[in-house]
Amino acid sequence: MNRPFEIVVVGAGITGLTAAALLAHSRHRDQMNIAVVDAGKRPTFDRSNDIALRVSAIASGSVGILASIDVWKSIEDQRACPYRDMRVWDACGYVDGPDTLRFEAAEFGVAELGFIVENKLIQSALLQDLDSLDQPVDYETPIRSLVRMDNRFRVEVADGKSLPADLVVGADGAGSLVRKSSDISIDAWRYPQSAFVTHLRPERNHQHTAWQRFLQSGPIALLPLLDGRVSVVWSTSPEQAELAIAASDDELSDMLSEATDSVLGRLTPAGPRASFPLKAQHANHYVLPGLALIGDAAHAVHPLAGQGANLGLADAARLVSVIDEAIGNDEHPGDLPVLRRYERSRKGANKTMLYFLDGLNRLFSSESSSVAKFRGRGMRLFNRSGPIRQHAVHIALGLNAR
Numbered sequence: 001m002n003r004p005f006e007i008v009v010v011g012a013g014i015t016g017l018t019a020a021a022l023l024a025h026s027r028h029r030d031q032m033n034i035a036v037v038d039a040g041k042r043p044t045f046d047r048s049n050d051i052a053l054r055v056s057a058i059a060s061g062s063v064g065i066l067a068s069i070d071v072w073k074s075i076e077d078q079r080a081c082p083y084r085d086m087r088v089w090d091a092c093g094y095v096d097g098p099d100t101l102r103f104e105a106a107e108f109g110v111a112e113l114g115f116i117v118e119n120k121l122i123q124s125a126l127l128q129d130l131d132s133l134d135q136p137v138d139y140e141t142p143i144r145s146l147v148r149m150d151n152r153f154r155v156e157v158a159d160g161k162s163l164p165a166d167l168v169v170g171a172d173g174a175g176s177l178v179r180k181s182s183d184i185s186i187d188a189w190r191y192p193q194s195a196f197v198t199h200l201r202p203e204r205n206h207q208h209t210a211w212q213r214f215l216q217s218g219p220i221a222l223l224p225l226l227d228g229r230v231s232v233v234w235s236t237s238p239e240q241a242e243l244a245i246a247a248s249d250d251e252l253s254d255m256l257s258e259a260t261d262s263v264l265g266r267l268t269p270a271g272p273r274a275s276f277p278l279k280a281q282h283a284n285h286y287v288l289p290g291l292a293l294i295g296d297a298a299h300a301v302h303p304l305a306g307q308g309a310n311l312g313l314a315d316a317a318r319l320v321s322v323i324d325e326a327i328g329n330d331e332h333p334g335d336l337p338v339l340r341r342y343e344r345s346r347k348g349a350n351k352t353m354l355y356f357l358d359g360l361n362r363l364f365s366s367e368s369s370s371v372a373k374f375r376g377r378g379m380r381l382f383n384r385s386g387p388i389r390q391h392a393v394h395i396a397l398g399l400n401a402r
């Protein structure tokens with residue numbers, strides 16, 4: 001093929017921008033025309049503003065992906081809070097009890113388990129990188145549909161433009177129009193939970209530790225921020241999340257201090273509040289001829305272990321390495337056998353994580369006292385399980401994806 005391959009990335013969230021930046025840095029960049037479109041406004045990041053509400057725990061594996069294109073340094077230089085320890089405990093026990101899961105970076109030979117980073121900062125650093133490579137990203141450009149033409153798709157954009165594509169990369173989030181327009185079915189279910197999020201000032205130092213307590217209504221996590229505050233993600237009943245949104249500062253402080261068993265002392269609200277309904281979903285196919293889904297467009301997982309964005313980054317990295325290798329071997333990057341290589345390496349891993357997180361959420365929500373005993377025994381066993389523990393933590397840190 002003499003003309004460049006037309007690659008259209010739909011969606012410029014964390015996943016789509018990572019895919020676009022990796023493509024723009026790839027060895028065979030000169031053989032691709034890359035278009036990136038997004039329905040929303042271009043996100044901006046200003047360090048002099050307060051830490052944004054939406055933050056993500058970015059695991060070591062994702063740091064490695066962003067570092068491979070020199071984007072990580074700019075993120076770290078601006079505002080990323082390392083967390084070196086993690087404590088996970090059951091409301092039936094206590095944080096220093098024998099059943100508590102403890103993970104320390106040193107134990108796994110890494111300087112930190114990950115970083116808490118504002119989503120907007122990740123996007124803005126990726127955009128700066130794309131700007132420096134003269135790769136445009138067209139914001140406020142929603143797509144309306146995909147039209148199948150033989151083995152390829154044409155992307156119809158809202159302004160009437162139409163983009164012929166050798167490969168469409170669907171990174172347009174959980175409600176993906178790329179997925180719906182191409183008739184890829186999903187397995188999906190809603191959790192009877194919403195995630196309440198805000199920033200809090202803790203009475204005690206957060207110790208660069210990610211704290212997570214499992215309550216019957218769902219887990220509550222306190223994630224360290226660089227200025228000493230913590231970001232709370234409280235997966236709880238939608239009614240409780242609404243109460244938390246409407247509560248006075250004192251009421252919210254009581255609610256959250258109690259829900260976290262005062263592990264960091266009294267928690268004082270110190271930021272805006274929001275809540276998100278929670279669901280799990282998984283696409284039954286990630287690829288078709290001329291099309292690949294990545295990130296939340298392919299899978300949405302429970303936020304209890306902070307894995308969603310990390311899985312998306314791993315998808316983006318794998319897809320781009322498959323595309324780059326294929327072009328190097330004179331294969332067409334939109335051909336099904338090529339795209340199946342990406343699907344084979346990510347679909348099973350993502351599905352396993354999705355069901356594992358779903359199972360954990362159910363296990364800890366059980367009211368049965370025998371299940372609570374079983375949980376405690378399981379957590380103690382896991383703590384002493386050597387290789388299983390190592391393996392599980394490597395997966396959670398995304399170290400296997402590199």
Ligand SMILES: Cc1cc2nc3c(=O)[nH]c(=O)nc-3n(C[C@H](O)[C@H](O)[C@H](O)COP(=O)(O)OP(=O)(O)OC[C@H]3O[C@@H](n4cnc5c(N)ncnc54)[C@H](O)[C@@H]3O)c2cc1C
Pocket residue numbers: 010011012013014015016037038039040055056057058141142143144171172173174176177195197233276294295296297303305306307308309310311312
């Ligand atoms: C409360 C909460 C806490 C979380 N915490 C963590 C965490 O700690 N760590 C972690 O790894 N993950 C976390 N996640 C998950 C994480 O936020 C998501 O997995 C991740 O943001 C998904 O990124 P994405 O780019 O795939 O999708 P999205 O962020 O949804 O981006 C999709 C993009 O596509 C665009 N788009 C949509 N439709 C169209 C269209 N028709 N045309 C053009 N563009 C379109 C949108 O404008 C958007 O920019 C959390 C989630 C929640 C709800």
